[in-house]
Amino acid sequence: MLDLLHTVLSFLVVLTAVVFVHEFGHFLVARLNGVRVEVFSIGFGRELFGFNDRYGTRWRLSLLPLGGYVRFFGDADETSGTAETTRPLSKAEEAVSFHHKRVGQRFAIVLAGPMANFLFSIVVFAGLYMTIGQPHSAPVVGEVIAGSAAAEAGLLAGDRIVAIDGTPIDRFQDVRRVVPLSNGAPLHIDILRDNAPLAVIALPRMVETDDGLGNKVQVAQLGVKVSLSQADVQRLGPLDALGQAVGQTWQLSADTLTYLGQVVRGNRSAEELGGPVRIAQFSGKAAERGVLDLVTFIALLSVNLGLINLFPIPMLDGGHLMFYTIEALRGRPLGARAQEYGLRFGLALVLAMMVFATWNDLSLINW
Numbered sequence: 229m230l231d232l233l234h235t236v237l238s239f240l241v242v243l244t245a246v247v248f249v250h251e252f253g254h255f256l257v258a259r260l261n262g263v264r265v266e267v268f269s270i271g272f273g274r275e276l277f278g279f280n281d282r283y284g285t286r287w288r289l290s291l292l293p294l295g296g297y298v299r300f301f302g303d304a305d306e307t308s309g310t311a312e313t314t315r316p317l318s319k320a321e322e323a324v325s326f327h328h329k330r331v332g333q334r335f336a337i338v339l340a341g342p343m344a345n346f347l348f349s350i351v352v353f354a355g356l357y358m359t360i361g362q363p364h365s366a367p368v369v370g371e372v373i374a375g376s377a378a379a380e381a382g383l384l385a386g387d388r389i390v391a392i393d394g395t396p397i398d399r400f401q402d403v404r405r406v407v408p409l410s411n412g413a414p415l416h417i418d419i420l421r422d423n424a425p426l427a428v429i430a431l432p433r434m435v436e437t438d439d440g441l442g443n444k445v446q447v448a449q450l451g452v453k454v455s456l457s458q459a460d461v462q463r464l465g466p467l468d469a470l471g472q473a474v475g476q477t478w479q480l481s482a483d484t485l486t487y488l489g490q491v492v493r494g495n496r497s498a499e500e501l502g503g504p505v506r507i508a509q510f511s512g513k514a515a516e517r518g519v520l521d522l523v524t525f526i527a528l529l530s531v532n533l534g535l536i537n538l539f540p541i542p543m544l545d546g547g548h549l550m551f552y553t554i555e556a557l558r559g560r561p562l563g564a565r566a567q568e569y570g571l572r573f574g575l576a577l578v579l580a581m582m583v584f585a586t587w588n589d590l591s592l593i594n595w
Contacts, residue, residue, distance in 0.1 A: 235512030238522070239504075240293055242511040242548055246345065246530045247296040250537070251345025254298045254337055259283075261333045264301035264324035294504060300326035331561075335552045338545050345534030346477055352527040353473035354466075360520065361461040362472060365400035369452045376451020381430035383452060384421065391418040400454040405479070407432055407450045409486055411496050415450070445500065471536060480531045503585030542567075542574030 247270055258265055264284065269275075271290030278288030293422050302317075302325035306516050322328040326337070335466045356362075367389040372378045392406045407415065414436045432448035464472060490496035507529065514525040542552040547570065555561040562570075 231512075234515065235508055238511040238515035239508035240506070240556050241450030241515075242420045242522070242526050242529060243293060243295075243493060246348075246533050249283060249344050249530060250341045250533060251296045251298050253340040253342070254346075255285075255346075257338045257340035258298065258300060259325065261337060262324060263326045263329060263331060263337065265298055265458065266301055266303075267297070267299040269296055269298070275459050293527035302327045331556050333553050335549060335556075338380055338548045338552070340539045341545050342534035345530040345537075346481075349477050349480075349527040349530045349534075350470070350473045352523060352530075353476050354469040356520075356524065357464045357469035357472055358466060359463070361463040362469075363399070363401055364460050364462045365454045367397045367400045367403060368430075371453040373451040373453070377430045377432045377449070378451040381417070381428045383417070383419070383428065383430070385455075386421070387426075388420040390420055390425075392416070403450065403452070408447050409483060411490055412448045477531055481529065481535050496582075501585050503582060505586060541577055542568050543578050544574065547571075547574050 251268060251270075255265055255268055266284070267286045267288065269286075269288045269290050270292040271285070272295060273291040275288045275290055276301060277287055280286050311358050317325060326334065329337075351448070369378070369383055369385050369387045369389065371385055372383050389400075389403055391397055392403065393410075395402070395406055397406070397480060410432055412432055415430045415432060417430055419428065430450060432450050434446045435449045436444050439446050487496065491498050491501065510525060511522070514521040537545040538549070540546045542548075542551075551562060551570070559569070
């Protein structure tokens with residue numbers, strides 16, 4: 229019972245943090261563009277408690293903590309649909325209405341949510357690199373596991389891995405990131421052996437391993453270990469830390485898109501897609517390992533939340549951005565019926581994905 233309570237509380241901390249960052253991005257840019265923000269809510273449904281600030285915004289914590297929203301003046305609901313009014317708005321009301329702002333302003337307000345998630349992750353990663361340090365092991369093979377893909381490809385201890393499938397390898401941590409993403413496909417590996425360039429092709433083995441939650445998953449492995457003499461943790465200066473943090477955020481986004489592309493093409497099992505239950509489990513595990521791991525997990529989840537919200541699906545920020553792009557190109561917005569049908573489709577798709585991911589989560593639980 230205590231373990232369940234710990235997991236739930238950890239999940240609420242993680243989700244509240246990333247949702248607050250996301251919605252605060254919308255909130256801040258809306259305020260900068262003169263939009264009246266009526267509600268800033270963490271969670272959906274009935275309000276548990278809240279307060280009004282001096283600008284008239286109601287800050288609230290709601291019953292269902294699976295997300296959040298900001299509601300602007302003129303919105304019909306949490307999806308920022310246009311409210312139907314029985315009277316025309318006054319000039320003063322139009323001046324603070326979200327839907328009466330220029331399309332560029334509306335685009336910026338919606339884009340600010342995902343961008344806030346990315347910026348938050350960059351700040352967290354940079355802070356960690358400056359204070360705790362960044363793991364930095366030279367990409368030198370310390371040991372080749374007998375019978376592994378690396379052994380069959382002819383890799384030897386002492387080889388320095390320069391690139392994999394054209395991706396530059398600067399740290400051994402890059403090898404650990406790139407190889408699993410191959411999903412067992414052949415890898416073209418460029419190495420330096422005694423300072424002489426050499427190229428080999430390796431076919432990673434799909435190995436059953438633990439996902440950290442006690443579930444067995446298939447992961448591509450090369451079969452090399454880092455040289456302990458090359459292992460190091462380096463504290464970075466502000467500029468280097470910022471550069472590495474931007475790169476880390478970009479790489480996480482690119483890797484997520486690669487993974488999702490493999491799922492869509494059928495090259496990777498869709499059963500690996502996780503939902504709120506698995507996020508809660510990982511939140512609990514991260515909290516058990518300490519504050520550092522929990523903060524890192526929040527930053528990782530923030531990147532994913534920002535990226536997913538950019539998908540051009542109505543109901544998500546990316547869907548609104550798609551509508552605004554069409555409006556900018558056409559010189560007028562899509563018709564109300566087209567937008568309504570788009571939002572209905574988006575709602576159905578989002579709900580279907582949530583149900584599917586949750587089903588995957590529940591199927592992995594040992595009841």
